Amino acid sequence: MYRISRPSLVILLVMAIGLALYPFVGESYYIRLMTKIMALGIFAMSLDLLIGFTGLISLGHAAFFGVASYVVAWYIVKAGVTNALFMLPTAVAVSGLCALVIGWLSIRTSGIYFIMITLAFAQMLHAFFKDQSYWGGTDGFNFYTKPNLAIGDTVLLDLGNKVTLYYVTFALMVATFVFLAVLLHSPFGRAIQGVKVNEGRMRAMGYNVRNLKLMSFVIAGMLAGVAGFIEATRTAYVNPEMMSWHASGNVMVMVILGGMGTLYGPILGALALTLLGDNISSLWDHWLLIMGAFVIAVVMFLPEGIAGLIEGVTQKFGKKPPPKEETEP
Amino acid sequence: MSDIILETQNLSRHFGALMAVDDVTLQFERSLVYAVLGPNGAGKTTLINLLSGEIMPSGGSIRFKDQDITNLPANAVSQLGIGRSFQKTNxxxxxxxxxxxxxxxxxxxxxxxxxxxxxxxxxxxxxxxxxxxxxxxxxxxxxxxxxxxxxxxxxxxxxxxxxxxxPELLLLDEPLAGMGADESLKVIELLRRLAKEHTLILIEHDMDAVFAVADRLAVMVNGRLLETGTVAEVRASKAVQEAYLGAEDEH
Structure with a gap:
C-alpha cells in the first residue's frame, strides 16, 4: 500500500519550499530548465501510476504527452486561439480519449505483449503526425504567440512569461502529486494496487480487473496530457519526436531511476536525468555513454531508485523506526 | 427444485487431448457440505476452476440458483455469491x-x-x-x-x-493443505461453523477432515464422476474401492 513516511514528507516539504522560492534567486536559463523538469516530473508521475501502482508497463506513454502538445500547437497555429482556458481542458480530454482507445485495446494483453502493443500504438501516432503536412510533418510547428489564461479580455496569467509559467507548472505538479496520493488511498487506488500484486486473486474476489486497468490507463494518459501542455507552452515548439519511442523510454528511465511506486521518486528521476544531461552534453560529444553508465549504476546499486535510497537513509536515522512487521511498504 | 443451489450438466473441459473433466453431471443441494475426492490428476481442481469461472468449459453447462453461469468470468461468478479459496496460497x-x-x-x-x-x-x-x-x-x-x-x-x-x-456458496480447494495438526483442527472447526449457514464444496485429501464435515461425497477418477452419495453409500461402493484404492496402490 502506498504510504509516505514522515521523514520523506519533511524532505518533500523542504523541496517544495525550495522550488517555490527558486525564481527569486535562479538565473533565467535555470528557471526555464526547472520548468521543464517539473513538467517531466508530472509526466513521470503519471507513468508511475501505471508502472509502479497498476503493474502496467507502458512503453508508449509519450503518445499522450505528444498529442496534448499538438493540441496546443493546433489551437495557436490553426485556430488562432491562445486562451489556455480552452487549451488545457481540450489537451487533457484528447489525451484521455487517445488513452481510452489505446488502453481499451491494449489491456487485453499482458506482460511483454502489453509493452509491445503500447509501443506500437505510440509509433503509429508518431508516424501519423510525421506524415501529415497538415500537422507540420517532420518539422512540427514553431509558434510565436504563447498561451495565456484570460477571461474575456482580461489576461490573468501570461504563460509567455517564464516566471509565471514556472509557478503554474509548480502548482500543477503539486496538484498532480496530491491528486495521485489521494487517489491511491481511495478504494479505486487500493484496488489498482491489488491488481499490481495479484491480478488473478482480484478477479476471483469479484473485481473487474480490465475496467480498473483501463481507468488507471486513462487517468495516467490525461496527466501526461497536462505535462505535454506545459512543455509545448514552454518551448513554443512541437514535433513528432515528442511521441517517439525515445521519449517513452526516457520517461520510463526517469520512473525507474527515481523509484517506481513512490510517486515523488519519478520527479527526482526527472531532475537527475535532465540536470545530468544538461551538464554533460556540452562537455563531450558521446555524453550519452556517461548517461547510460549512470543509469546502469543506479539500477544495479539502487534497485529501488533514488527514492529508495532516501527512504532507507531516513529510516536508519529516524528516531523511532516502526517494527518491521507493522509497516506497510 | 429450489433447494438445488448449483448444478452441472455434462460439464467437460479438455486440455489438448487430456479430458481433465469429462461429462460431469452433478447437483448440489443448498446448505449441505460436499467433498470432492479422487486421486491426484482426477480433475478436482479443474472442476472447481470451472465452477468458479476461472476457466471456461469445453462443453456442458453450469447453473447457479436458476441462472446459467456457464460462460461468466470469475469476477462475475464471485459477484453472484460464489466464493473460492485456492490450493496454492493466493x-x-x-x-x-x-x-x-x-x-x-x-x-x-x-x-x-x-x-x-x-x-x-x-x-x-x-x-x-x-x-x-x-x-x-x-x-x-x-x-x-x-x-x-x-x-x-x-x-x-x-x-x-x-x-x-x-459468499453463499464456498468452493474450497484443499483448505487444510500443508497445515499443522493444531491449525487443521481450527480450520475443521471453522468449516463446521460455516456449514451452518453456507453450502460448501471442498476438495480435501485429509480423510478425517472429510468425514468430520462432509454430508455428501463425490468421487472423481480420470476426469469422470465415479460415484456420488452420502458418506456411507460411497464407502460401501465397490467401484470406488476398486478405482480409488487401486489408484493408491500404484504409488
Missing amino acids: IFPNFTCFENCRLAAQSRMKGSFSFFKPALSYRQINQQAERALEMCGLSMRCHTLAQAMSYGEQRQLEIGMMLATG
Whole structure:
C-alpha cells in the first residue's frame, strides 16, 4: 500500500519550499530548465501510476504527452486561439480519449505483449503526425504567440512569461502529486494496487480487473496530457519526436531511476536525468555513454531508485523506526 | 427444485487431448457440505476452476440458483455469491492481513468507486473485513504483513479473504493443505461453523477432515464422476474401492 513516511514528507516539504522560492534567486536559463523538469516530473508521475501502482508497463506513454502538445500547437497555429482556458481542458480530454482507445485495446494483453502493443500504438501516432503536412510533418510547428489564461479580455496569467509559467507548472505538479496520493488511498487506488500484486486473486474476489486497468490507463494518459501542455507552452515548439519511442523510454528511465511506486521518486528521476544531461552534453560529444553508465549504476546499486535510497537513509536515522512487521511498504 | 443451489450438466473441459473433466453431471443441494475426492490428476481442481469461472468449459453447462453461469468470468461468478479459496496460497503478500480482507470486502461496494474518499473511511467494509478476520482466527494478526505470517496462517487468511466477500456458496480447494495438526483442527472447526449457514464444496485429501464435515461425497477418477452419495453409500461402493484404492496402490 502506498504510504509516505514522515521523514520523506519533511524532505518533500523542504523541496517544495525550495522550488517555490527558486525564481527569486535562479538565473533565467535555470528557471526555464526547472520548468521543464517539473513538467517531466508530472509526466513521470503519471507513468508511475501505471508502472509502479497498476503493474502496467507502458512503453508508449509519450503518445499522450505528444498529442496534448499538438493540441496546443493546433489551437495557436490553426485556430488562432491562445486562451489556455480552452487549451488545457481540450489537451487533457484528447489525451484521455487517445488513452481510452489505446488502453481499451491494449489491456487485453499482458506482460511483454502489453509493452509491445503500447509501443506500437505510440509509433503509429508518431508516424501519423510525421506524415501529415497538415500537422507540420517532420518539422512540427514553431509558434510565436504563447498561451495565456484570460477571461474575456482580461489576461490573468501570461504563460509567455517564464516566471509565471514556472509557478503554474509548480502548482500543477503539486496538484498532480496530491491528486495521485489521494487517489491511491481511495478504494479505486487500493484496488489498482491489488491488481499490481495479484491480478488473478482480484478477479476471483469479484473485481473487474480490465475496467480498473483501463481507468488507471486513462487517468495516467490525461496527466501526461497536462505535462505535454506545459512543455509545448514552454518551448513554443512541437514535433513528432515528442511521441517517439525515445521519449517513452526516457520517461520510463526517469520512473525507474527515481523509484517506481513512490510517486515523488519519478520527479527526482526527472531532475537527475535532465540536470545530468544538461551538464554533460556540452562537455563531450558521446555524453550519452556517461548517461547510460549512470543509469546502469543506479539500477544495479539502487534497485529501488533514488527514492529508495532516501527512504532507507531516513529510516536508519529516524528516531523511532516502526517494527518491521507493522509497516506497510 | 429450489433447494438445488448449483448444478452441472455434462460439464467437460479438455486440455489438448487430456479430458481433465469429462461429462460431469452433478447437483448440489443448498446448505449441505460436499467433498470432492479422487486421486491426484482426477480433475478436482479443474472442476472447481470451472465452477468458479476461472476457466471456461469445453462443453456442458453450469447453473447457479436458476441462472446459467456457464460462460461468466470469475469476477462475475464471485459477484453472484460464489466464493473460492485456492490450493496454492493466493494472497497479497505485501499487504497487511486486514488489507487483504478489506480489499476482498471492498469488492462488494455498492455503486461505483469513489476516487477521493479514503478507503479506510468506509465503516461497513472495515467491519466486514474484521468479521472475516475474526472468523478465520486472525484478529490478532490484523496489522501483520501477510508475508510475515506462517504458512498455516496464510492458509487461514486465504479462507478469511473468501469469507470477506460474503459468499453463499464456498468452493474450497484443499483448505487444510500443508497445515499443522493444531491449525487443521481450527480450520475443521471453522468449516463446521460455516456449514451452518453456507453450502460448501471442498476438495480435501485429509480423510478425517472429510468425514468430520462432509454430508455428501463425490468421487472423481480420470476426469469422470465415479460415484456420488452420502458418506456411507460411497464407502460401501465397490467401484470406488476398486478405482480409488487401486489408484493408491500404484504409488
